[in-house]
Amino acid sequence: MTGYLTRQMSGFSATYRRELGAYFATPMAYVFLAVFLLALGLFTWEAGRFFDTGVADLQPFFVWHPWLYMIFLPALAMRLWADEKASGTDELLLSLPLGIPGLVLGKLMAAWTVAAAGLLLTLPMWASVNFLGSPDNTAIALAYFVSLLMAGAYLSIGAAVSALTGSQVTSFVISVVIAFVFTAAGWPLVLSTVQSLFGTGFADIVARFSFITQFEGAQRGVLELRAVAYFLGFTATFVFLNCLWASRQRLG
Amino acid sequence: MLEVKALEKSYGAKHAVRGVSFTVEKGTVLGFLGPNGAGKSTTMRMIAGVLEPDSGDALIDGQSIISDRRAAQASLGYLPEGAPLYEDMTPPEFLRFLAEARALPRKSRRDAVDRAIADARILSVSHQRIGDLSKGYRRRVGLAGAILHDPPVLVLDEPTDGLDPNQKRAVRALIARMAPSKAIIISTHTLTEVPAMCHRAVLIDRGRVIADDTPAGLARRSEDGSLESAFSRLTDQVEDETL
Numbered sequence: 240m241t242g243y244l245t246r247q248m249s250g251f252s253a254t255y256r257r258e259l260g261a262y263f264a265t266p267m268a269y270v271f272l273a274v275f276l277l278a279l280g281l282f283t284w285e286a287g288r289f290f291d292t293g294v295a296d297l298q299p300f301f302v303w304h305p306w307l308y309m310i311f312l313p314a315l316a317m318r319l320w321a322d323e324k325a326s327g328t329d330e331l332l333l334s335l336p337l338g339i340p341g342l343v344l345g346k347l348m349a350a351w352t353v354a355a356a357g358l359l360l361t362l363p364m365w366a367s368v369n370f371l372g373s374p375d376n377t378a379i380a381l382a383y384f385v386s387l388l389m390a391g392a393y394l395s396i397g398a399a400v401s402a403l404t405g406s407q408v409t410s411f412v413i414s415v416v417i418a419f420v421f422t423a424a425g426w427p428l429v430l431s432t433v434q435s436l437f438g439t440g441f442a443d444i445v446a447r448f449s450f451i452t453q454f455e456g457a458q459r460g461v462l463e464l465r466a467v468a469y470f471l472g473f474t475a476t477f478v479f480l481n482c483l484w485a486s487r488q489r490l491g
Numbered sequence: 492m493l494e495v496k497a498l499e500k501s502y503g504a505k506h507a508v509r510g511v512s513f514t515v516e517k518g519t520v521l522g523f524l525g526p527n528g529a530g531k532s533t534t535m536r537m538i539a540g541v542l543e544p545d546s547g548d549a550l551i552d553g554q555s556i557i558s559d560r561r562a563a564q565a566s567l568g569y570l571p572e573g574a575p576l577y578e579d580m581t582p583p584e585f586l587r588f589l590a591e592a593r594a595l596p597r598k599s600r601r602d603a604v605d606r607a608i609a610d611a612r613i614l615s616v617s618h619q620r621i622g623d624l625s626k627g628y629r630r631r632v633g634l635a636g637a638i639l640h641d642p643p644v645l646v647l648d649e650p651t652d653g654l655d656p657n658q659k660r661a662v663r664a665l666i667a668r669m670a671p672s673k674a675i676i677i678s679t680h681t682l683t684e685v686p687a688m689c690h691r692a693v694l695i696d697r698g699r700v701i702a703d704d705t706p707a708g709l710a711r712r713s714e715d716g717s718l719e720s721a722f723s724r725l726t727d728q729v730e731d732e733t734l
Contacts, residue, residue, distance in 0.1 A: 246561065256588070261579050261580075264579040264580070264620075265579055327573055328575045333539075335564065335589070335593060489541065491542050
């Protein structure tokens with residue numbers, strides 16, 4: 240069993256390091272981080288009215304995470320497999336004695352690390368609410384943790400679709416659409432429409448599959464195991480699809 | 492060393508490879524010839540484990556590419572058509588990635604990378620990104636990647652395609668140096684380099700092997716004794732038969 244797992248995961252660390260290097264060898268990661276932080280700051284201060292709430296917490300900051308992830312993380316993930324296909328290096332990769340799951344997870348973890356770096360760079364915001372008042376730091380740490388899990392779920396969509404389409408632009412567009420469906424499903428505007436069309440029961444099910452609904456608890460500082468399980472399960476599902484779509488290439 | 496057994500592959504309605512078989516012994520350089528679209532690259536991709544055959548098998552150093560893919564791939568060095576490479580890396584970074592991906596013992600990785608760089612004569616471009624290198628150097632970086640783990644079997648898809656005469660000579664010299672200890676297949680459509688580089692030639696057309704001979708033996712099958720007219724005679728002949 241362990242032998243089987245080791246074989247499937249062979250290539251994980253080589254792939255992880257290569258992909259992480261590729262993000263920082265080009266302006267890609269820096270541009271992503273700069274624009275992501277700028278957008279997050281803008282939404283938090285301008286749209287979220289960070290200073291006007293009169294409360295020292297990060298609620299107006301976390302509320303934007305799903306929406307920004309929906310746009311930014313597919314952009315981060317779109318190159319993972321499509322780039323290999325465009326440059327023909329997928330052929331090189333498939334000729335190596337590696338397991339597809341190792342490649343898939345190595346690539347996903349590299350993108351996830353860049354996303355984590357983005358979150359890490361927002362820590363000054365956490366420091367400043369502590370300077371302004373006395374927020375519930377456990378709650379904030381929890382929200383960060385669940386936000387990181389949610390980022391993994393968004394990235395897993397982008398990575399899997401990148402393997403499916405083999406084109407960066409197509410992959411970005413399709414990933415954003417899928418991410419939008421899973422994000423907006425918890426949006427009151429969408430939910431009220433669903434409710435009037437299909438009834439309350441169905442609307443509840445739709446809401447349960449929404450990233451926004453699952454992230455709500457964490458924003459209030461409540462650790463919901465259901466939400467943790469949801470994001471991990473969601474990521475695992477798309478990792479599985481990613482493996483399937485990446486190995487399809489061997490069939491020609 | 493390398494045993495190719497009745498490989499078959501179809502893409503939809505197109506029957507690209509129809510039962511290709513041959514063997515290559517250690518010390519032999521086999522020229523894999525045929526018109527464009529004859530199934531050369533498809534066959535090589537199946538031997539490399541990149542593409543799954545519909546039926547048939549390839550044994551690399553005794554290991555099946557079907558039932559024991561990773562063991563077979565560990566004994567194989569493969570240069571894909573066009574020598575695709577990670578352009579954002581320098582040659583040593585690229586080779587270190589391959590060494591780690593191939594799980595070479597940690598201690599011998601540095602030696603393997605240094606030896607491949609020396610053998611492929613790419614030391615002078617070590618500090619440049621692969622994307623900035625000339626075609627000749629890129630091809631040599633690809634070759635360095637294929638020989639990094641000193642595999643007993645090499646599959647090289649058009650290693651000299653698009654190179655200038657000097658670069659071609661350098662690649663041919665590298666292959667000649669490695670030949671005694673390995674089984675090597677090289678696909679090419681530059682027929683003039685076949686007698687100089689290959690001990691044997693397999694000619695395929697429309698997915699079938701139509702000749703398996705020494706380059707000289709192959710050339711004797713034409714009126715004027717040149718490989719080129721033998722090539723066109725044999726491939727034309729097949730065309731007539733199927734019409």
